Amino acid sequence: xxxxxxxxxxxxxxxxxxxxxxxxxxxxxxxxxxxxxxxxxxxxxxxxxxxxxxxxxxxxxxxxxxxxxxxxxxxxxxxxxxxxxxxxxxxxxxxxxxxxxxxxxxxxxxxxxxxxxxxxxxxxxxxxxxxxxxxxxxxxxxxxxxxxxxxxxxxxxxxxxxxxxxxxxxxxxxxxxxxxxxxxxxxxxxxxxxxxxxxxxxxxxxxxxxxxxxxxxxxxxxxxxxxxxxxxxxxxxxxxxxxxxxxxxxxxxxxxxxxxxxxxxxxxxxxxxxxxxxxxxxxxxxxxxxxxxxxxxxxxxxxxxxxxxxxxxxxxxxxxxxxxxxxxxxxxxxxxxxxxxxxxxxxxxxxxxxxxxxxxxxxxxxxxxxxxxxxxxxxxxxxxxxxxxxxxxxxxxxxxxxxxxxxxxxxxxxxxxxxxxxxxxxxxxxxxxxxxxxxxxxxxxxxxxxxxxxxxxxxxxxxxxxxxxxxxxxxxxxxxxxxxxxxxxxxxxxxxxxxx
Amino acid sequence: xxxxxxxxxxxxxxxxxxxxxxxxxxxxxxxxxxxxxxxxxxxxxxxxxxxxxxxxxxxxxxxxxxxxxxxxxxxxxxxxxxxxxxxxxxxxxxxxxxxxxxxxxxxxxxxxxxxxxxxxxxxxxxxxxxxxxxxxxxxxxxxxxxxxxxx
Numbered sequence: 001x002x003x004x005x006x007x008x009x010x011x012x013x014x015x016x017x018x019x020x021x022x023x024x025x026x027x028x029x030x031x032x033x034x035x036x037x038x039x040x041x042x043x044x045x046x047x048x049x050x051x052x053x054x055x056x057x058x059x060x061x062x063x064x065x066x067x068x069x070x071x072x073x074x075x076x077x078x079x080x081x082x083x084x085x086x087x088x089x090x091x092x093x094x095x096x097x098x099x100x101x102x103x104x105x106x107x108x109x110x111x112x113x114x115x116x117x118x119x120x121x122x123x124x125x126x127x128x129x130x131x132x133x134x135x136x137x138x139x140x141x142x143x144x145x146x147x148x149x150x151x152x153x154x155x156x157x158x159x160x161x162x163x164x165x166x167x168x169x170x171x172x173x174x175x176x177x178x179x180x181x182x183x184x185x186x187x188x189x190x191x192x193x194x195x196x197x198x199x200x201x202x203x204x205x206x207x208x209x210x211x212x213x214x215x216x217x218x219x220x221x222x223x224x225x226x227x228x229x230x231x232x233x234x235x236x237x238x239x240x241x242x243x244x245x246x247x248x249x250x251x252x253x254x255x256x257x258x259x260x261x262x263x264x265x266x267x268x269x270x271x272x273x274x275x276x277x278x279x280x281x282x283x284x285x286x287x288x289x290x291x292x293x294x295x296x297x298x299x300x301x302x303x304x305x306x307x308x309x310x311x312x313x314x315x316x317x318x319x320x321x322x323x324x325x326x327x328x329x330x331x332x333x334x335x336x337x338x339x340x341x342x343x344x345x346x347x348x349x350x351x352x353x354x355x356x357x358x359x360x361x362x363x364x365x366x367x368x369x370x371x372x373x374x375x376x377x378x379x380x381x382x383x384x385x386x387x388x389x390x391x392x393x394x395x396x397x398x399x400x401x402x403x404x405x406x407x408x409x410x411x412x413x414x415x416x417x418x419x420x421x422x423x424x425x426x427x428x429x430x431x432x433x434x435x436x437x438x439x440x441x442x443x444x445x446x447x448x449x450x451x452x453x454x455x456x457x458x459x460x461x462x463x464x465x466x467x468x469x470x471x472x473x474x475x476x477x478x479x480x481x482x483x484x485x486x487x488x489x490x491x492x493x494x495x496x497x498x499x500x
Numbered sequence: 501x502x503x504x505x506x507x508x509x510x511x512x513x514x515x516x517x518x519x520x521x522x523x524x525x526x527x528x529x530x531x532x533x534x535x536x537x538x539x540x541x542x543x544x545x546x547x548x549x550x551x552x553x554x555x556x557x558x559x560x561x562x563x564x565x566x567x568x569x570x571x572x573x574x575x576x577x578x579x580x581x582x583x584x585x586x587x588x589x590x591x592x593x594x595x596x597x598x599x600x601x602x603x604x605x606x607x608x609x610x611x612x613x614x615x616x617x618x619x620x621x622x623x624x625x626x627x628x629x630x631x632x633x634x635x636x637x638x639x640x641x642x643x644x645x646x647x648x649x650x651x
Contacts (some may be wrong), residue, residue, distance in 0.1 A: 052574065055640070069565075084592070166628070168513075168553055168557060168560075168581065169511050169553070169557065170554055171552065171553060172511070172515045172549075172550055172553035173556075175546045175549045175550050176515070176518055177545055178542075179518075179543060179546050179547065181520050182542065182543055182546075186539045189539055191529070191539045191608050192529075193529060193539050193543065194522065194525045194526045194529075194543065195542075196525060207519070217580060219583070221576050221577050222578055224576035224579070224580070224610060224611075224612070225541065225573045225576050232534060319536070330611075337635060354502065386612065388612065388613065389612050390607070390608065390610065390612035390613060390614035390619065391614065391618060391622045393607065393610070393612075393621065394603060394604040394606075394622070394623075394626070395578065395604070395622070395626055396609035397583060397584070397603065397607065398600050398604065398626060398630065400589045400602055400632060401584060401588075401603075402596070402600075402634055402642070405642065406634065406640045408642055409642070411591065412529040414587060415584065415585065415588055417584070418580070418581045418584035418585065421580065421581070421584075422577065422581060425572070425577065426510075426514075426572065427511075427514070429507075429570045429572055430507050430508075430510040430511040430514065430570065431507045431508070431511055431570075432511050432514070441514045448542045452541075452542070454535045454536075455534050455535060455537065456535060456536065458535075459535045460533055460534035460535030460536075461534075462534065
């Protein structure tokens with residue numbers, strides 16, 4: 001316990017430098033600013049802002065990234081509440097009652113409750129990270145290649161289970177993602193793979209190109225097509241603070257959501273999403289009058305928002321400790337860290353403790369910044385939401401182009417981004433969710449490396465995956481998920497959960 | 501122009517096509533054995549996996565009549581891609597601010613409702629802002645002045 005306090009102290013002493021506070025503030029500000037724009041989800045927001053962090057020193061860059069992450073998350077909730085435009089799956093839950101509150105003129109209290117519930121959840125889950133990540137990474141040091149292979153497989157399967165598209169198609173998307181990730185020079189032999197002898201491909205496909213194409217460009221095209229159905233906020237914000245009655249109902253919901261989020265978020269595969277749905281379900285079940293839900297019940301905002309934030313933050317635990325991104329957002333974060341020469345994983349904590357604890361501390365600061373920033377700025381966000389798309393999308397498009405170009409200064413990357421935008425749009429239309437593909441793109445090369453090493457050590461004997469208990473247990477969990485998914489009962493429940 | 505496709509049929513064909521493409525492009529890669537994998541071992545495994553998924557999609561699709569019809573509009577799609585190509589063609593010649601200005605102005609042709617004065621102002625602001633942020637503040641090696649000219 002003392003150790004944790006000491007470590008957190010170390011982290012705060014770094015994060016509280018003026019420069020780092022500024023980075024955190026700017027990250028949260030830009031994250032919210034971009035995240036709140038209609039049609040720009042958290043994934044696109046982070047992808048858009050990544051290039052700015054490339055040119056900072058690692059500590060500052062990571063702290064800014066944490067700020068961007070929370071800003072983007074919060075921006076997503078804001079659009080969900082104000083215009084019923086959930087930028088990502090987790091905000092779908094927030095939109096259900098949050099938007100209804102906004103239509104009743106209670107947008108201010110919905111936004112404030114969302115911010116405060118998220119802040120509370122953030123405080124708790126910062127502590128959870130500080131307590132859980134170190135022992136978990138010690139455990140992970142005992143992992144061999146077989147265990148890592150199994151863990152990667154489990155992570156990918158979990159991502160597939162949570163994707164909103166069809167199960168089989170998502171498995172296909174994972175394979176497509178791994179294949180794309182393998183393009184380029186093979187690390188262990190130095191041979192070219194699937195480059196067709198084309199020089200710009202020798203270093204592989206840049207992750208940011210795929211992410212911006214699939215999330216940024218595809219979303220622009222999508223929005224241009226759906227011109228008629230876009231809506232602008234009309235309700236006026238009469239009061240900012242929730243009434244006493246609202247606060248009394250909201251805070252227990254936020255506590256329950258936080259607990260759910262912290263527990264579920266640690267599991268690989270986008271725990272935040274499950275957590276916010278679970279929290280909404282729980283609130284509805286224990287409410288005295290469940291019929292209020294869907295008509296502006298404040299618990300329906302407070303609970304899921306807390307669960308979402310706690311879950312999102314808890315998902316940093318598997319990322320830091322094991323180096324495994326549990327969802328596409330975390331995959332982006334890992335890609336950004338790799339650019340600064342930091343490889344998250346069991347060794348990250350022991351090699352760079354200052355960096356780790358500074359980041360944990362800045363998560364908490366990032367959460368605080370959001371509350372400080374958002375409550376007074378709600379009016380500004382509303383005005384931003386009213387910007388017509390004709391002026392907005394050229395700016396977003398320009399940022400995408402410059403951002404991708406600035407990674408390697410290659411125009412080829414910009415063209416490739418356009419290509420991925422096209423592919424991403426078509427894939428979404430034919431029922432193939434691109435998020436698992438992007439996750440697999442990042443995990444693929446690591447998975448293959450561990451897989452090859454496992455079989456090299458076992459001399460080609462596949463039974464190691466069954467005989468090493470930990471690897472076998474992880475694979476069994478993955479298999480169980482697949483079997484469960486094949487049962488129509490769960491499949492139907494999932495469809496229902498997404499429609500609700 | 502609207503392109504109408506049936507979901508399951510299209511995704512099945514996509515996975516089969518992608519798997520076949522990966523097999524073809526990677527046909528020269530060494531497979532090796534499980535104990536000593538060549539660079540082509542895992543990619544081939546995945547390519548066959550893709551094809552299997554595609555076949556499954558086609559198979560289950562016939563039973564449930566190929567799923568829903570989805571429409572893709574050609575205009576916004578080609579428009580956005582054209583803008584991106586414009587960026588790559590103009591940037592080396594004209595430098596960042598001019599390119600950005602041109603891009604934002606060209607975006608006015610998207611069919612969205614707009615006013616000329618506002619779009620002109622937006623284009624100017626974004627052009628200057630981009631030059632300041634990326635050129636001056638972040639010092640990216642992006643050409644700022646046209647034709648490689650330096651002040």
